[in-house]
Amino acid sequence: MSTVAESYLVGLIGDGITASLTPPMHEREGREQGLHYLYRPVDVAALGYTGEEAQREAPRLLEYGRRLGFNAFNVTHPFKQTIMAHLDEVDEDARNLGAVNTVVFSDGRSVGHNTDFSGYITGLRATLPEADLAAVVQLGVGGAGSAVAYALLRAGAAELVLIDLDTDRAAARAGDLQAQFPGQRVTSRSHGELQDALAGATGFAHCTPVGMHLHPGMPVAAEWLRPGMWVSDVVYLPVDTELVVTARARGCDVVDGGTMAVGQAVDAFRLVTGRPADADRMRRHFLEMVAAQQTDSGLRGPAGTVEAAPSTGEGAGWGALRLPARRAGARTAADIHQLS
Known part of the structure; x- marks a missing residue:
């Protein structure tokens, strides 16, 4: 039987x-x-809150939770940035990222953390411990992409090229990260330079909505993926996006989007309980839930604590530029409804 000390x-x-x-x-x-x-x-x-009212209520809900005895909260869109001002303490990585997704109450204080970036690192190291981080290209720098870029540099990427439809945003993010990681090289390029950038890449991190149920297809041409390079995706429903399936078929090492989704939960569980989670067991459960949702075409939903899309409103732009889905009859992301 659980004791009060073992209850969360x-x-x-x-x-x-x-x-x-x-x-x-x-x-x-x-x-x-x-x-x-x-x-x-x-x-x-x-609860009936929208817009600015929701932004006002979120910190109040956090405070109510503390008073009611909650041990912790995960925080997701659209409060990851704005909630920071209402916390007693924010750890260094979350502060550098400018986003919090986990708040732990300890000794009456609220402490903010970010397990989106650490979950990506955890998954990358567990899946591809020998991944070559000499030259990484990342497509998409909003939402999850911001955390992934930071994670790649924290993991030791020697060179990181950021590409986004919004070239100004990519350039700004590259500048911020370069200042934080002066010993590594961070640059940005236009979307039209993606093929050239991938030609010399050892790894490709995909962080756009392409591959989700509303945005089926490939974010890059299949022939741009070379045997020996590694590929990661942040889209996790379906887990086997067209990018993941194609990259495997072309001889790439692959990290699917479920890896980051589970990784952030594993790290958050440890922060809440002080206990290590069984990552393999949590992934098996995650895949069971994903499989169950795939059979119900009537269910749709936004992302959870890991944002599969860069942010609300960006999908239309990326969708307009995605490459066509595979031939009629082939299984694509359009067959699946994303729910997380």
């Missing part, structure tokens, strides 16, 4: 997150470890 009350604050897969991932792992672990979504949309 956790929440997820976000907009449109009632169907997130993060709460059941945490709860299952808690049960497996013999803990009384209750994790509930706190959806501002379901």
Whole structure:
């Protein structure tokens, strides 16, 4: 039987997150470890808050949670940046990223962390421990892409090229990261230079919505992917995006989007409980839930604590530039509805 010391009350604050897969991932792992672990979504949309009102209420909800005895909250879109001003402390990585996705209450203080970037590193190292980080190209620098870029540099990438439809944003992000990592090289290039950039890359990190159910297809031409290079995706429903399937077929080492989704949950679980999570067990559970959602074409939802798309409103631009999906009859991301 669990004692009070072994009981945890956790929440997820976000907009449109009632169907997130993060709460059941945490709860299952808690049960497996013999803990009384209750994790509930706190959806501002379901509470009737929108826009500026939602931004005002999110920190209040966080404070109510602290007073009611919550141990921690995960925080997702659109509050990862704005919630920082309302915390007692923010760790160095979250401060450098300018985003918090996990808030832990300790000794009456609220401490902000970011497990989006650490989850990516955890997954990359576990899946491809020998990944060559000499020259990495990243497509997409909004939302999850910002965390991935920081993660790649924290993991030791010698050279990182950022490419985005918004060239000014890519340049600004590259400048910020270059200042934080002066011993490494961070540059930006235009979307039209993607093929040239990939020609000399040892790895490719894909961080746009292309591959999701609303944006099927390939973000790059298949022939731009070479045997021996590694490829990672942030889209995780479907886990086997067209990029993932094509990259494997062309002899690339692959890290699918589920790896980052599980990795951030693994790291958040450790922050909340002080206990290591079983990453393999959490991934098996995650894949079970994904498979269940794939059979229900009526279910749709936004991303959970890891944003599969750069941010709200960017999908249309990326969708307009995506390469066509495979021939009729072939399985594509359009067959799957993203729910997380």
